[in-house]
Amino acid sequence: MDGGQPVSFVTAENIFQSYGARPILERVNVTVDEGEFISIVGASGCGKSTFLRLLLAQERPTRGEIRIAGAPPAVEPGLDRGVVFQKYSVFPHMTVRENIVAGESFRTTWGVFSGAHKKAARDRADDTLARIGLDHVADQYPATLSGGMQQRLAIGQALAAKPRILLLDEPFGALDPGTRLSMHDFLTELRAETRMTVFMVTHDLEEGFKLGDRVLVFDKPRWDPTDPNAYGATITYDFDARDGGIPFQRIEEDTHVLRPA
Amino acid sequence: MRLINRQPGVALKAALMALPFVLTFVAYWIGSEIRLAENPSDKLLPAPSTIAATAERLFTEPDRRSDRILLWHDTAASLMRLFLGVGISALLATILGVLIGLLPHVRATLAGFVAVVSMIPPLAILPILFIVFGLGELSKVVLIIVGILPFLIRDQSQRVLDIPREMIVKAETLGASSLVIALRVVLPQLLPRLIQSVRLSLGPAWLFLIAAEAIASEVGLGYRIFLVRRFLAMDVILTYVLWITLLAFLMDLALRTLSRKAFPWTEASL
Numbered sequence: 287m288d289g290g291q292p293v294s295f296v297t298a299e300n301i302f303q304s305y306g307a308r309p310i311l312e313r314v315n316v317t318v319d320e321g322e323f324i325s326i327v328g329a330s331g332c333g334k335s336t337f338l339r340l341l342l343a344q345e346r347p348t349r350g351e352i353r354i355a356g357a358p359p360a361v362e363p364g365l366d367r368g369v370v371f372q373k374y375s376v377f378p379h380m381t382v383r384e385n386i387v388a389g390e391s392f393r394t395t396w397g398v399f400s401g402a403h404k405k406a407a408r409d410r411a412d413d414t415l416a417r418i419g420l421d422h423v424a425d426q427y428p429a430t431l432s433g434g435m436q437q438r439l440a441i442g443q444a445l446a447a448k449p450r451i452l453l454l455d456e457p458f459g460a461l462d463p464g465t466r467l468s469m470h471d472f473l474t475e476l477r478a479e480t481r482m483t484v485f486m487v488t489h490d491l492e493e494g495f496k497l498g499d500r501v502l503v504f505d506k507p508r509w510d511p512t513d514p515n516a517y518g519a520t521i522t523y524d525f526d527a528r529d530g531g532i533p534f535q536r537i538e539e540d541t542h543v544l545r546p547a
Numbered sequence: 548m549r550l551i552n553r554q555p556g557v558a559l560k561a562a563l564m565a566l567p568f569v570l571t572f573v574a575y576w577i578g579s580e581i582r583l584a585e586n587p588s589d590k591l592l593p594a595p596s597t598i599a600a601t602a603e604r605l606f607t608e609p610d611r612r613s614d615r616i617l618l619w620h621d622t623a624a625s626l627m628r629l630f631l632g633v634g635i636s637a638l639l640a641t642i643l644g645v646l647i648g649l650l651p652h653v654r655a656t657l658a659g660f661v662a663v664v665s666m667i668p669p670l671a672i673l674p675i676l677f678i679v680f681g682l683g684e685l686s687k688v689v690l691i692i693v694g695i696l697p698f699l700i701r702d703q704s705q706r707v708l709d710i711p712r713e714m715i716v717k718a719e720t721l722g723a724s725s726l727v728i729a730l731r732v733v734l735p736q737l738l739p740r741l742i743q744s745v746r747l748s749l750g751p752a753w754l755f756l757i758a759a760e761a762i763a764s765e766v767g768l769g770y771r772i773f774l775v776r777r778f779l780a781m782d783v784i785l786t787y788v789l790w791i792t793l794l795a796f797l798m799d800l801a802l803r804t805l806s807r808k809a810f811p812w813t814e815a816s817l
Contacts, residue, residue, distance in 0.1 A: 344716055363719040374711035377718075379735040379812045388731070393722030397731040427812040440717075447721045 295320035295355055295483055296341075296451060302349035302518070303336055309518035310336050314350070316502065316521060321481045325498030325527065327491055332504040333519040334487045338455050341485055342367050354450055365393060368449030372456045375440035376428045382439055383424040386411035389446025411446070418442040418472070434465035438472060445480065454486040458493070470497060494527070501525040593782040601782035602789075617771065618790070625756060625768040626794070628684060632691025633752050637745050639692075640699030641737065645729050647700070648707020658704065665697030670758055677763060687759040687767075694755040695748040699741075706740045707733055739810040746802050753795060 294317035301314040311333045318324055328334045339345045340352060343360035351359040354366055363369070376385050387407045391399045399407050415421040418438050420431075428436050437457055444452060458466045474497065477484065488494050494501045503523040510516040555563060572595075579592040593601075605618045646653045647661070673690055680686035710733060718732045760769030768791055775783045806813070 342716065342720070363716050365720065365722040367720050369717060369720050371713040371717070374713040375717055377714065377732060379810070388718075389721055392718060392727055392731065394727075395724075397723060397727035429812065444717075444720065449720065 294318060295322075296352070298337075298340075298350070298352045300350040301337075301340060301347045301352065303333070303340060303345070303347045304518065308515050311340075311347075311520065312518035313520050316524070318483065318485075318500075320355075320483055323477060323484045323497060323499045324486070325494030325501045326485060326487045326504065327489070327494045327501060328504030328519065330489075332506065334504050335455060337504065338453055338485060338487050341451070342369055342453050365447060366450040368444035368447055368452045370437065370440045370444055370452070370454050370457045372459045376436055376443060378428055381425050381427055382420055382431070383408065383411050383415065385428065385439055385443050386414050386446050389443045393447075414442050414446055418476075432465070433461050434469055437461065437469060441473070441476065445476070445482070449482075451483045451485065454484065456487055456489060459489060466493070473497060495525075498527045501527045590779045590781055593785070598782045598785050602786040605783065605786055617766075618787075620766055621768045621771050621787075622790070622794070624766045625760065628687045628760075628767070629691065629752055629756050632688045632756070633695070633745060633749065635688070636692050636696045636699055636748070636752075637741060639696060640703045640744075641734075641741055643700045644703025644707055645733055645737065647704035648710075649725065649729055649733060654704070661697055661700050661704075665701060667693075669694035669755060673759065673762065682763045687756065687764070690755045690759045691752050695751050698751075699744055699748060702744045703737060703741060706737055706744075710736060739806050739813045742802050742806040746799055749795060749798060749802075753791065757791075 296316075296318040298314055298316045301311055302309070303311040314337065326334050326337065336345070340347055343352075343363050346359075346361065353359060357366070360366070369375070377388065380388060387399070388397075390407050390410070391397055398404075412421065412424065415424050418441070420435060420439055420442070423431060423435070428439060431439065441452075441454075441457070458469050461469060470493065476482075486494070486497065491501075501523070502521050503525070504519045505522040506517055506519045507522060508517040575592065576595055579594050582589045582592050583594060605616075607616070609615055610617050643657070643661075647657050648654070669690060672693065673686075676686045676689050676693070680689055714732060715728060718728050723731065756767075757769030757772070760767035761773040764770040768787055772784050772787050
């Protein structure tokens with residue numbers, strides 16, 4: 287990116303993952319700078335979601351290691367990784383506001399704030415809710431919200447914990463096309479504010495290119511027709527997706543020449 | 548229109564609901580009339596009016612020998628045993644269910660054991676309970692616990708396992724420890740399901756209570772029924788049966804209401 291430090295923020299080094307004898311991923315190498323938005327696309331069963339689970343540290347790779355900001359490889363999900371799944375990403379027994387507060391309070395010994403902390407956290411949660419446009423439903427339970435609102439809440443909750451990277455696993459997969467478009471705008475705005483490093487798995491190529499700075503394509507480089515599961519997938523393409531996929535060209539150059547009205 | 552799409556109206560629905568009750572009552576009444584017409588001193592099917600008179604006597608008049616209203620004493624004793632048995636079971640089942648459902652080590656240790664223990668017919672070990680815990684209150688409470696606890700533990704631990712993994716992982720990424728996940732994520736979602744399971748286990752709990760009381764007791768609803776059986780006092784037995792049914796129904800209703808009031812978020816998802 288324009289002049290930023292070339293120090294890579296997330297590195298995945300020679301990642302192999304197999305379930306039993308069945309290889310899922312092989313030889314995955316990728317480095318990501320801080321603040322980049324990485325879209326991950328690929329056919330079903332090509333290890334996109336497995337790679338995301340590895341980034342999340344929900345699973346550990348059979349070989350290789352993933353480091354965030356140079357820290358040793360994580361053994362379980364933690365505060366440095368935020369996540370939003372397609373479903374079940376908010377807590378149904380908490381109100382919308384409580385869900386946001388949980389983003390800060392769950393790290394405490396008993397998982398709740400008391401006294402002055404509680405008041406301050408509630409105020410911060412209200413600010414967050416106003417920013418993500420959910421302040422009018424603060425006291426409702428998530429089940430009463432639409433799918434798009436639930437996902438906005440899930441993203442807001444994940445960001446309330448201030449993670450180093452945000453992982454999105456087909457976050458808009460269950461939404462209707464209109465809601466999906468408004469969620470794209472929402473995510474773009476939020477990202478402009480926070481400059482968060484984001485990994486997003488998606489089925490939708492257009493979405494991947496629209497939102498991502500880079501698009502990683504997962505596919506199987508080798509294919510045994512008699513045994514489709516013999517080889518795992520890896521990153522086969524790494525597109526630069528800035529400016530609609532043509533990052534170093536502008537349709538119109540900015541020439542500072544006066545133009546006729 | 549298909550039968551599956553035909554809905555009864557409000558009035559018809561109420562009438563249909565009352566129908567089986569009315570039919571049962573009428574069938575009993577006719578049977579009673581026929582037997583009493585043949586033999587006025589028949590004791591097997593007392594007339595509804597006789598049962599009503601007996602019920603009034605049982606609920607209001609004290610026993611001549613002990614000068615106490617026995618029915619209320621029986622009720623108090625039985626309910627105490629039932630509440631203790633069900634309450635202790637629910638508490639233990641919640642704790643063990645969360646531990647088994649959340650912690651792989653506890654699950655590996657206990658899941659198989661609980662599954663095997665739940666196959667033991669509780670009534671078959673009732674003699675052992677009487678020998679070990681004596682004939683007092685303890686053995687009756689323990690029988691209820693032995694009877695319903697394994698079912699409740701299996702049910703609760705399965706409910707914990709049913710909580711989507713995504714939700715647990717989400718809590719982990721918010722920095723929650725195992726304790727916070729258990730207290731703030733799992734337990735609140737488990738409680739409404741606990742109430743459902745307790746409602747289902749009330750039937751077996753009554754069964755074990757009455758069985759224990761019938762065999763060795765000095766007071767209690769089950770004890771009284773099996774006591775007056777010797778005198779063929781059907782009017783007393785039927786009054787007690789109806790009373791127990793009413794109590795069980797009210798408990799079920801109370802639990803259902805509690806579940807709705809205490810956990811508004813489960814309603815919201817309907």
